[in-house]
Amino acid sequence: MRRIPFRILLLYIILGAVTGSLIGEFAGWILPEGVVKEFFTRSVVPGFDPVQLNLIIITLTLGFTFKLNISGLFGIIIAVYILKWYR
Secondary structure (H helix, E strand, O other): OOOOOHHHHHHHHHHHHHHHHHHHHHHHHHOOOOHHHHHHHOEEOOEEEEEEEEOOOOEEEEEEEOOEEHHHHHHHHHHHHHHHHHO
């Protein structure tokens, strides 16, 4: 069994998360109000708020947030499965 390079695995995880999240957001637009819509559109947003670093000459603003919903998680699982299937 061949090892999968970390860059390729990370690329598939990111693409799966983005694709799944887009599908979840689209489902949120077309689904009527209710439990199913709430299930697909509820998300977790880990990260940290922007922090400013003033170096007198330049000011840097650093921050990171990542929004992941259940569709994004399904997208990651499917993308990794496809990667394993092709390799």
